[in-house]
Amino acid sequence: MTTDSPAAPNSPGGSATGSAAADKPEQATIPFAIPTVASEVPDAVAKVLGSGWITTGPQTGAFEQDFADHLGAAHVVAVASCTAALELCLRAMNLPPGSAVLTPSLTFCGAINAILHAGHRPVLVDIDEDTLVPSPHTVAAAAARHAPAAMITQNQGGYPVDVAALTEAAGLDRTRVIEDAAHGPGAARDGVPVGAHSFAACFSFYATKNMPIGEGGAVATSDQELADRIRSMRLHGMSKDSWRRYLPGGSWRYDVKNVGLKANMTDVQAVIGRAQLAALPGWQRERGELVARYDAALAGLPNLTLPQRDLDGVQHAWHLYQVRVPDRDAIIAELETAGVGTSVHFIPASHMTAYQSILGPEECAAVPVTDRVADELLSLPLYPGLSAAAQERVITAITEALRSRG
Structure with a gap:
């Protein structure tokens, strides 16, 4: 359930704040959410700004490795948002146009939009009343209505779903399951962090998240081919990004083998992410x-x-x-x-x-x-x-x- 929405009072994903009571002007409002920023962030950002390279570059690569190490994941690809991560994963699957994709109805609109923007059709899945996430029973019921080509699971509020059980209930291979782990950093099942062994787990670093950068997302995957495809597709499908083209000995030449998006993370965001991850x-x-x-x-x-x-x-x-x-x-x-x-x-x-x-x-x-x-x-x-x-x-x-x- 990705929440890349702008902050708005009493709205999903927003940094909602009520107004102070009229009869208690001395009491400050307690905001719904306040982004927490590590003390190392200002100096780290200043160094990047003075480096001469502020878009996707060495700090983005370092952040990807740091986050992969934190999760225990084989690969991490940093992108512009969790919403973009979901869409990139769906596009990388090369599903037939108009494919049915299972998704909870109790989710942020960005997750639904990702399915639609990728050219597919959402199939709504009901939730278990106790956990607020789909169960094998509700997934099987949705799959019986429309045979799915893929599924997006979610970790509502930070509760980690049993991905293997939901995958089996949907009748899908694990390579057709994307985990919406926007609320996932810090969650684990049986001691395994969310995203550690996933085919595709999508994270959010929006301002209200557990690890806020302001904006940003990432895909954690155990699959080298998927990582390579998303790394290219986050920059229009180009075979080389600017950093690699302008390194000593690099070439201005590149190819576009797959149509992608403009969905990369910058080094400014990445260096904030590295400090936030440590905290x-x-x-x-x-x-x-x-x-x-x-x-x-x-x-x-x-x-x-x-x-x-x-x-x-x-x-x-x-x-x-x-x-x-x-x-x-x-x-x-x-x-x-x-x-x-x-x-x-x-x-x-x-x-x-x-x-x-x-x-x-x-x-x-x-x-x-x-x-x-x-x-x-x-x-x-x-x-x-x-x-x-x-x-x-x-x-x-x-x-x-x-x-x-x-």
Whole structure:
């Protein structure tokens, strides 16, 4: 579920902030999200700016290797966004035009757009109510409606799906499965980080993500051929990028063997990513501590369902702390009045006007659990640097809002 959207109040992927209560002007608003930036970033960026090379070059290559080492992946290709990563992977598969591609309906619109831009047709998959991600049962049901040529899985909020089980349920080979790991850094199954052994796992470094760069994405893959194709396709399909053409002994000549996109990462973004990656383990520990405090304070609160739980062998990335509440929109308004920013992840694809027109009413009606649960989802502030006092204000505000409903 990629969220490369611009920041917007109470919107998916946005850095939503409620306005401070009129009767409490002394209380600052608690934003839904604040990007965390490592202290090494300014100096690192200054060095790149002074290097004479700021687009895709040596720092991009170094970031790719750093991230591959972090994941334990064979190859990483850095790109402009997770949305671009998804589209590039689909294009690299060379599927017949108009192929059916399974995707959750509870996802960011960028994931749906990637399928459409690649020339294929989304097939909506329902979710499991407890995990908020598709199950083998819901995948099999969608595959029975439309035999899929490929599938995009997702890690909703940082919960790592069982990719092997979903692949089997879809009746697909692993080389036809793309993992939307936009919320994935920090997640693992059975001790294996998300993306470590994937055919294609797509990551996001958007401003609100666990490892924010501002914009940017990456594909982690175990397949050399796929990595080579995406590396070329991220720069229009050119056989050589500018850095390699202008190295000593290089040549200005290049070929275009596959039609690609303009979807490369710059060295400025990459050097930020290298510093952010070094800080990520500490930030993940902070997220875990915040989640533990939320759990302790909110457990047993009437009319509230806590987020997906860690199961045996499952390590949650905790990109989001998603609760389920009744009368969600009114509670958002009450929290905004109390000076607490929130967000919603996500408005289902089946609710979007453009997709309803493209997919038709029958397809959009095929995800009843998604439709019901989506109206209850609420994401609370969760980011490194969220103070204990600020978190206590969030807890107090949502507790009062729910208890007033009996």
